[in-house]
Structure formats: C-alpha cells, structure tokens
Amino acid sequence: xxxxxxxxxxxxxxxxxxxxxxxxxxxxxxRGIDANLVVVGVGEExxxxxxxxxxxxxxxxxxLAADQLRVSSFASRVEDGSFVVAVCAGLQILGTTFCVxxxxxxxxxxxxxxxxxxxxKRAVGELAVRVKGRALVGFENHGGTTTLGAGVTPLGEVxxxxxxxxxxxxxVAERVWATYAHGPVLALNPWWADEILGAVLGVSLxxxxxxxxxxxxxxxxxxxx
Amino acid sequence: xxWRYKVARGAVIFVNRLARRIGRGSGTVIxxxxxxxxxxxxxxxxxRDRTVVLVSGTNGKTTTTAMITAGWGGNVATNATGxxxxxxxxxxxxxxxxxxxxxxxDESWLPETIVATRPSVVTxxxxxxxxxxxxxxxxxxxxxxxxxxxxxxxxxxxANANDPLVVYATRDGARVVWCxxxxxxxxxxxxxxxCAQSLRFSQTSWECECGFAKPSTVDTFxxxxxxxxxxPLSLDLALPGEFNVANAAVALTALSVLGADxxxxxxxxxxxxxxxxRYAIRKWGPRDLRLILAKNPAGFxxxxxxxxxxxxxxxxxxxxxxxxxxxxxxxxxxxxLTGRKVICLGExxxxxxxxxxxxxxxxxxxxxxxxxxxxxxxxxxVANYTAFEQWRQRTVEC
Numbered sequence: 001x002x003x004x005x006x007x008x009x010x011x012x013x014x015x016x017x018x019x020x021x022x023x024x025x026x027x028x029x030x031r032g033i034d035a036n037l038v039v040v041g042v043g044e045e046x047x048x049x050x051x052x053x054x055x056x057x058x059x060x061x062x063x064l065a066a067d068q069l070r071v072s073s074f075a076s077r078v079e080d081g082s083f084v085v086a087v088c089a090g091l092q093i094l095g096t097t098f099c100v101x102x103x104x105x106x107x108x109x110x111x112x113x114x115x116x117x118x119x120x121k122r123a124v125g126e127l128a129v130r131v132k133g134r135a136l137v138g139f140e141n142h143g144g145t146t147t148l149g150a151g152v153t154p155l156g157e158v159x160x161x162x163x164x165x166x167x168x169x170x171x172v173a174e175r176v177w178a179t180y181a182h183g184p185v186l187a188l189n190p191w192w193a194d195e196i197l198g199a200v201l202g203v204s205l206x207x208x209x210x211x212x213x214x215x216x217x218x219x220x221x222x223x224x225x
Numbered sequence: 226x227x228w229r230y231k232v233a234r235g236a237v238i239f240v241n242r243l244a245r246r247i248g249r250g251s252g253t254v255i256x257x258x259x260x261x262x263x264x265x266x267x268x269x270x271x272x273r274d275r276t277v278v279l280v281s282g283t284n285g286k287t288t289t290t291a292m293i294t295a296g297w298g299g300n301v302a303t304n305a306t307g308x309x310x311x312x313x314x315x316x317x318x319x320x321x322x323x324x325x326x327x328x329x330x331d332e333s334w335l336p337e338t339i340v341a342t343r344p345s346v347v348t349x350x351x352x353x354x355x356x357x358x359x360x361x362x363x364x365x366x367x368x369x370x371x372x373x374x375x376x377x378x379x380x381x382x383x384a385n386a387n388d389p390l391v392v393y394a395t396r397d398g399a400r401v402v403w404c405x406x407x408x409x410x411x412x413x414x415x416x417x418x419x420c421a422q423s424l425r426f427s428q429t430s431w432e433c434e435c436g437f438a439k440p441s442t443v444d445t446f447x448x449x450x451x452x453x454x455x456x457p458l459s460l461d462l463a464l465p466g467e468f469n470v471a472n473a474a475v476a477l478t479a480l481s482v483l484g485a486d487x488x489x490x491x492x493x494x495x496x497x498x499x500x501x502x503r504y505a506i507r508k509w510g511p512r513d514l515r516l517i518l519a520k521n522p523a524g525f526x527x528x529x530x531x532x533x534x535x536x537x538x539x540x541x542x543x544x545x546x547x548x549x550x551x552x553x554x555x556x557x558x559x560x561x562l563t564g565r566k567v568i569c570l571g572e573x574x575x576x577x578x579x580x581x582x583x584x585x586x587x588x589x590x591x592x593x594x595x596x597x598x599x600x601x602x603x604x605x606x607v608a609n610y611t612a613f614e615q616w617r618q619r620t621v622e623c
Contacts, residue, residue, distance in 0.1 A: 010415030010423070015357065016522075016555030019583065026583050042416070042423045058362045060421035124358050125549070139550040141358055183552025187579050211582050211590065215575040 002035040005049035011065040017055025019184030046072040054090025059100040091178035113149025127161030128225040129169040135225040138181025233264035237319035257312025271318040272342040282350025290329040292476035296490030302326040336373035352390040355521040356548035370394035393418035405446040406471035410523035507620035510598040522556035535603040540571035540612035559584040571612040
C-alpha cells in the first residue's frame with residue numbers, strides 16, 4: 001500500500017506541481033499496486049504517509065508553508081521513515097534558510113544542510129541535470145541560489161539552466177529527493193518517477209511503456225541533452 | 226500638435242499598411258515601433274482628446290474590450306487584434322478618428338498605460354496564473370496594480386469584487402465600482418494576498434482572519450439576474466459560458482459609468498456571436514469546427530463545460546506568447562473529460578497526451594493534420610494562444 005501525501009497544494013502548487021503526486025500514484029496503480037493520494041490542506045494535520053510531495057510557491061505562501069510544517073509532525077514522520085520528493089520552493093523549505101520578500105534568512109525545516117540566498121538574476125527556462133548518467137529534463141523559475149553543506153549530495157550536474165548554482169542541481173539525502181525542476185518533473189521523466197517509486201516500495205518495478213516515454217525523448221531532443 | 230507627433234502618427238499608419246500589404250502579419254506591432262521611435266510620447270498624444278477605457282485581467286480581456294466597443298457604438302478606436310502592449314495601442318489609435326477608445330492592456334503593462342493614456346475608466350477582470358515564465362508571479366502583478374490604483378485617484382476602477390487578488394489591488398482606490406461576478410477559479414487566491422493565511426470561501430463570499438474580505442457592498446451583481454448599478458437588465462447573450470456573463474456585467478458597468486445608453490448597449494452585447502474568431506462555427510475543409518481559446522488553468526476550467534457533442538481536439542503550443550512552460554496543464558481539471566476521446570494537437574501535443582494519460586482520459590496524438598481533414602462529426606477545438614491563432618488562420622467563418 002502506497003500513500004502519497006501532497007502537502008499544501010494551495011500554497012505550494014504554483015506550476016502544476018501537484019502533477020508529481022498524481023504521476024507516482026498512477027504509475028503504481030498501473031502495475032497493480034494499491035496506491036492512494038491524500039491532499040493535505042493548510043491547517044490540516046500532516047498525516048502518516050509513505051511519501052510526501054512538496055511543490056513550488058510564491059514568497060508569502062512559501063513562508064507560511066514552512067511555518068506550518070515546522071510545527072507539524074512532518075519532520076518527525078520523515079525521520080521515522082517517510083520519503084520526500086520536493087521541487088523548487090519545496091526544495092528550499094527542506095533546507096536551512098531561504099529568502100522571501102523582505103527577508104533573506106527565513107528558517108527552513110533544516111532537514112538538509114542547504115542554504116538558499118537571493119540570486120542576482122531569476123533563473124527562468126529549461127533545466128537539464130545529469131542524474132546517474134541519465135538526463136533529467138524540466139523547467140525552472142526561481143530566484144534562489146542554493147549552497148549545499150559539505151556532506152550533502154547534489155541530485156546531479158547541471159547540463160542546462162541553473163539549478164542550485166549553475167553547477168549542480170537539487171540534493172539527495174536518505175529518503176529525500178529535491179530538484180529545482182518545478183511542476184510535473186516526474187511526468188516529464190518517467191524513469192526518475194520509477195526510480196523513486198522503486199526505492200520507496202523497495203521493489204524492482206515492471207517496465208511501463210506510456211506516451212510519457214515519447215514525451216521524455218522529445219524533450220531530450222529539444223534540450224539537446 | 227507638434228510636427229513630431231504628426232510624423233510619428235503618419236509613420237505608424239504607413240508602415241502598418243505596408244506590412245499588411247506585403248503579408249507580414251496583421252500589421253500592428255512594427256508600425257507602432259516605428260512611430261514610438263520617432264515620438265516617445267506618441268501614446269499620450271494620441272489619447273489627449275479622447276475618452277479612454279482600459280481593460281485588463283488574465284482572462285476575458287479581448288471579449289470584454291469587444292463588448293465595451295460594441296456596446297458604446299459608433300466610432301471607437303480599439304486594438305481588436307489583441308495586440309495589447311504599447312505598439313498595439315499606438316497602432317489602434319493612429320489609424321482611427323473619433324474621440325473614444327477602448328484598449329485591452331496586458332496585465333504587466335497596465336501601470337504605465339494608465340499614466341500614458343489618463344483613462345476615464347479601467348476595468349479589472351481577474352488575476353490568475355498565466356505565462357509565469359514571463360510574468361513570474363501572480364502576486365507580483367497584484368502589487369503592481371495596487372501601486373497604479375493608488376497613484377490614479379482620478380480614474381474610476383470597475384473591479385471584480387469576487388477575485389481576492391483584484392480586490393487586494395483595488396481596495397484603496399479613490400473611485401471603485403465593484404462588480405460581484407462569477408469567478409470560479411480560486412487556486413491563486415487560496416492564501417490571503419495581504420497576510421498569506423488561508424482565505425475562507427463560502428458560497429457567496431470570502432474572508433480572512435486578518436480582516437481582508439470581499440467588499441460588503443457591491444454596485445453590480447449577477448446573482449438572481451444581472452443588476453448594473455441598481456438597474457436590473459435582461460441579459461441574453463449569444464456568447465456561451467458563465468465567464469461571458471461576468472465579462473458582460475463588467476462591460477455594461479463600465480458603459481454605465483461612462484454615461485452610455487445602457488439599454489441599447491445591452492441589445493448590442495446580446496447580439497454578439499463571435500469575438501476574434503472564437504465561438505462561431507468555422508469551416509476547415511470538409512469539417513465544421515468551433516474554436517475556443519483557453520490559455521491557462523482558469524481559462525481551461527471555464528472552457529471545459531462548453532465542450533459539446535462531437536469530436537474534441539485540443540491543441541497546445543508553448544511559444545513565448547503562450548509561456549514556454551506547459552507545466553500548467555497539470556492545474557487543469559482534465560479529469561472532467563473522463564469517458565471522452567481527445568485528439569492531441571499542437572507543438573506540445575505529447576505534453577498534453579501525457580497529462581491526459583495521468584488524468585485517465587483516452588488521448589490520441591495526431592502528428593499529421595491531413596489525416597483529420599476528412600468528413601466527420603462536428604468538432605470543438607480548444608487551443609491555447611498561438612495554437613488558437615494557427616487554427617483561426619486555417620479556418621474560415623461559415
């Protein structure tokens with residue numbers, strides 16, 4: 001049984017980020033795995049879940065989401081074994097501090113040693129990252145530059161776009177994946193969705209051929225990666 | 226008027242006619258650019274002796290602009306081509322006589338357009354996510370508007386009282402006429418624009434614990450029939466959709482503020498059957514197509530209930546004018562289409578087909594348009610901005 005909890009889509013869902021939760025649930029179901037999607041609204045208790053999905057959001061909502069998660073059971077549930085996939089503002093929230101309008105050291109959840117500062121220029125455009133030899137494709141739109149602590153592993157090397165700092169993107173930690181590729185990055189990269197799903201479920205998954213594979217190949221071609 | 230103004234205005238007209246003659250587009254932007262290069266004040270000069278209405282908002286700009294123009298009647302300058310930045314404004318005005326103008330304005334251009342044109346009325350329809358790669362964040366637009374409203378005490382703002390972001394932008398205006406119109410899209414105002422806490426929505430209202438709330442008195446409303454500033458009107462639009470009721474209510478309110486004859490304006494609005502190629506039945510080879518423009522999640526949500534029987538084709542592009550990032554497809558409630566078969570078209574048809582797959586909707590990707598040009602059932606084509614333009618050009622009005 002897989003329970004995917006989408007966290008505060010009304011705050012962290014600017015770019016269709018809810019798609020990631022839907023993709024994971026649907027790819028599990030297509031293989032006959034019992035999976036359900038739980039939407040966690042602002043002010044609601046963070047429930048027990050196999051996997052939490054965090055999306056991107058604007059400054060005010062991002063700060064509020066961090067405040068609400070800080071006083072919730074989110075961190076303790078992650079320590080107890082829940083997994084996390086986070087994109088964009090969600091990535092920043094998992095880190096040490098991030099920037100919002102008027103404040104440059106807004107406290108994150110400190111689950112990962114990652115400090116986000118204000119970049120000189122907004123990064124808006126296609127993002128491609130080499131993850132274990134494969135190209136992850138997506139789109140980024142953020143104003144941050146994120147520095148990882150010494151022991152933190154980035155998700156991969158940036159092939160196109162900025163990601164954290166123009167060199168690497170995101171991070172991976174135990175049971176945590178994060179990238180600046182916002183929105184439905186798991187829809188664009190079915191292989192990465194399956195890699196996450198496989199790790200979460202602790203099984204090796206049957207291949208699942210869908211139109212998403214054609215989309216991935218088309219985007220790789222368009223991004224020349 | 227100065228010689229510079231005369232030369233600049235003449236250049237706009239000349240260059241645009243030339244552009245149209247040699248087939249370089251609809252001829253609005255390039256002439257505008259040339260004219261503005263000659264006189265930077267051209268927009269101000271062109272509106273100096275005119276009564277100006279500006280229309281802005283994420284969705285409904287083109288239709289509301291057409292409604293105000295039609296409702297006002299007579300000779301009204303307007304940017305009917307949808308070219309809604311300064312070049313398009315200059316082009317529309319240079320080529321038109323008469324002392325009235327209705328201009329559709331891109332949301333991010335609104336503040337400087339207000340300064341340049343000194344409008345009598347500005348209508349603010351709604352704000353929601355759209356082309357975020359260009360506009361970055363919706364709340365940023367609300368802040369821009371808020372400054373513009375504060376700095377324009379002489380302007381009457383006809384504003385949607387049901388859209389929290391519009392209310393946030395407008396509530397401190399000196400002259401505001403509130404319209405309580407259908408605004409089903411709420412995802413961008415789930416958290417309070419003032420304090421970021423959750424807004425509480427009821428059937429007819431919304432509020433935040435910080436005190437920010439829907440205006441308690443409104444001037445125009447559609448609940449229980451359209452009433453514009455105290456006058457009940459029998460609205461019977463030929464154009465479909467609840468969102469067009471909202472557009473009409475705002476248009477008629479603007480016309481009432483301008484002192485226009487509202488009953489005759491209403492009759493002209495009711496008679497509109499098509500705006501910029503939308504809604505009317507068009508011919509494409511042997512097929513009958515109805516084109517619907519939907520370019521963002523709010524627009525798509527409003528368009529999905531309008532889809533009739535017959536075939537459904539959806540066309541998605543992601544060019545600069547569309548926003549280069551089609552992530553927003555995941556914010557559209559395509560699950561509503563479960564049980565229907567969708568033909569996926571446009572340059573980003575694979576993005577659409579993937580989205581529909583995850584929505585559990587039967588989707589077919591068609592690479593060769595010719596295969597569709599065979600006799601068959603009537604078709605509804607829902608397309609985003611540049612995809613819509615391609616379909617408009619491919620088809621002819623019946």
